[in-house]
Amino acid sequence: MLFSYSLLQEHIKEPLPKPSALADALSMHAFEVDAVEKKEEEWVLDVSILPHRSDCLGHRGLAREIAAILSLQLKSLSLATVPSKTPITSVCPKIQPSLVSRYSALSLAGISMVSSPLWMRKRLKALGINAINAVVDTTNYIMVELGQPLHAFDLGFLERAPITIREARQGEEIALLDDQVITLPRGAIVMNQGGKLIDLAGIKGGKGSSVQEETLSIFLQSAVFDREHVYRARKTLRTTTLAADIYAKGVDPEGTFIALQRALFFLQDSFPHLCVLGVLDEYKNDQKPSPISFPQTLSEQILGIRIPSSQIKRILKNLGCAIAEEKKDHLRITPPSWRPDLLLPQDIVEEVGRIYGYEHVPAIMPTSLINPPDEADDLILAREIREVLKVLGMSETYTYSFLGASDPDILGYTEEERSMLLEIEEPVSQEFRYLRPTLIDTLLKAVAVNRLHNKKSSLKLFEIGSSFAPQEKGEYTCVIALPHDTGSESLDQVKGVAESLMSSLGIENSWIEQEDPQSLARKSLWHNKRTGKICAENQTVGIIGEISPHILLAMGIQGRVAAFSVDREIVSRMAKKDMLYSSLPKFPSVTRDISLLVPKTISVRAVTRGIESAKESYLTSIELFDSYEGEGISQGQKSLAFHLVFQSDERTLTNNEVDEELKNIVKKISQTFHWQERE
């Protein structure tokens, strides 16, 4: 909110420090000052009033705060007096007390729509408010000066029929001062006259009821509308005014009548024949602040510094609190009406601490015992995974947690896949409309973005993060995108990374099994023939495969992209916390190579398991080193070549022993599976 330096000065007896020094004092003891600028020959301070301090949403309030900080004196306010015999106003709105805690008003005659004095216009302009006429300008001026919104109605208009102030019903319409007609939410506070809504109370004036060019008498309203009602209506309507902002934060009911007297003081200046026709002041008066019992030692207990009792009392007194000695070292503190935020002794500590100055608080290390710190298992695991992937040449990235409105189309989402997406209510941009159901989606966007800079960049990215499909789930995800890959290089590399990762985490005997993408949640993401599940201990740990060529086409990504994603929960359950040393073999091993002719459709894993099932005493390891199909191999067949390693714990094996076992294995798989050894 903008504050005029000269207007602040008008409220304080002693000269203020220079604007920049004043800004520093405010920043250190009360509110951050965002800017100090000279506008219209006025120094203007842009101050971020904290949301619980509505008492400072006017110059008088901020001046009071400055006086407390700098130990200065507040000037008394020049007010006009309302003659004691003034009758009650001709307009007496019927008010629901829950909506209005105080309703003060004056009926005034002898006005016209002349300009306000030059000094007032200039000051309003410096504070960003357009001058309109003497009446409206005065209401605005009082609002920025005292923080009490006023509204000037055309008295004649209001006198036409009785008025009620009530909650709007859902869908009621009102025509506003600025000619727009809006539909109201339930609970907005409105003024009703003969079945027609004539004012959106606390937010914006109604068309017709507000002062007009030809208005000669006014009904000047100074009310306190219920904070929550205004807050909700303003939020739903997504329209706001300075008055609505002030009401939404709360207004001191003690100030309504003073605001009218202050307005009268200025209006008398503009209108020598001004006449007060009537007065109204309905006050519920049920919001008296309760006294707080404050043990003086509490400020030391919380701040860690001793502030002398005399200082504490002086600070609180300057802030407007009434202080009484309660019992030994206890003060009974009654906050002023404008500080309903002061409720607890802790609130008092804050007041004392900030005015005294936090710069006096020294740094003292806690002396309490330290329990040895822990780290969540997930964090430890993530750290290990990051290190492994980094060593494997992968670059870590962080992508947004969101998909844009058009991403599901580009990423090939089917209707069914769309139905699992979680959607954000009113995102600030359509780029952030959905929560990502898998990190692979956003990593593909990362690939596409990089290809804009460099068409030929080979990318090896990984990300650790949460996805929402729709449950929140932790994922460890890798993507490899090779622009010149026309075969299966990307896929082979990604498989290698996945396998290395699994074994680094101590998840032994993991394997990859062919999978039909149609059975996956994010089915359209994957290549129909190049998708698999990463399995271990008879559970699916993750998905691995090539990205669907349709998606690459839609995203304009050249070459091939392969990816895998494993589930945090499952990996964390399986990962071995401790590795055990297995002793090195005492005797040399013997390796024999074998090539088998098998049907093209059979998986390497099936063949490996077949060989395993045929082993006798000494076969300890089976490793594929070549896969071939084409010339020299009959249609529908492929040749798989394996290294078979034989080993004994007890002695060096003889060639005869190894040859014997190999012969038996070949014979057995030939009988069982009809796989022949390739000559």
Added chain:
Amino acid sequence: MDPKALKDKAISAIESAPSAQELEEILRAYLGKKGELTIALKSIASLPEPEKQEVGKALNSLRDTLEQLAKNQKTRLLKEEVSLHEEQEFVDMSSPGTPAVKGSLHPLTQTQQKVKEIFSSMGFSSVTGPELEQEWYNFSALNVPENHPSKDMQDTLWLKEDSSKKLSSKEPLLMRTHTSAVQIRYMEKHKPPFRIIAQGRVFRNEATDARHEINFYQVEGLMIDKNITVANFRAVLQEFFRKFFGSDNLSLRLRPSFFPFTEPSFEVDMKCGICQGKKSSCSTCGGSGWLEILGAGIVHPQVLKNVNINPRLWQGFAFGMSIERLTMMKYHIDDIRMFYGSDIRFLSQFS
């Protein structure tokens, strides 16, 4: 065959062998299966007795001699060959090596790691919580009032009603706006005293620019014990910054602020490390000499009550700090959007 003549011939042949390979051949011509010496040795059997012994002795001795000689000769020849070869193996040492596969860790990861290590050294455990949150953990338990502008201090990303229903939640769910939600989750399950930090992704429904992102990372700190004061908070924070920026010459200041979950509340500024507050045109601090770096305070008694901790017995501080902010200061990065752009030219700088 005269052993003497054979000896002379063989020695001369071995000594004049021009290369190790030819030496092998020469040796084979004498000592191989069909070599002269081998044949001569075989022929001994047919000789008469006294001669047999004498020639046999001579030939066996010759074999030993030749083998020894050949071994020496071979070593000499190989050394010569290696020397010769070495001279022909010039490589331009200024030409680049084969690139090693090199991955990288995201700068935000590196910062979080460092933050964890420093706080761990002061006894803080690292804990986590979900990104998709319930209103209770993100707002209500933290004493954030309903229908008050202080709830609008953080623009919240709420899920649509039917999206929340997909997760069988009756109340609307939201993307956590701060890691303070983790405080509540932790305190519900643990008894004080404790020192924890929680790092993770948080969300704000704000337009993105060089300083604002829709998602960013925070570190939340919480220390609850008996008699924990603002002075203790200042010491812990000072120690953190001293270690994080590796500088003993750090100055912090506390300014009043407002958070519903702390009382009193502060903003903490750090003296600008770039200009030391001496340059009015400094782009890092905007000339103010100070950088706003975190929000903090003494945990509000109502927050402790909400998790069944007695505020008369326990007290402590909490703070929240942007990981991006720390990282930007540390690496002099001037646009927060770099962190989420996945630009490999950016990422690979952090290998």
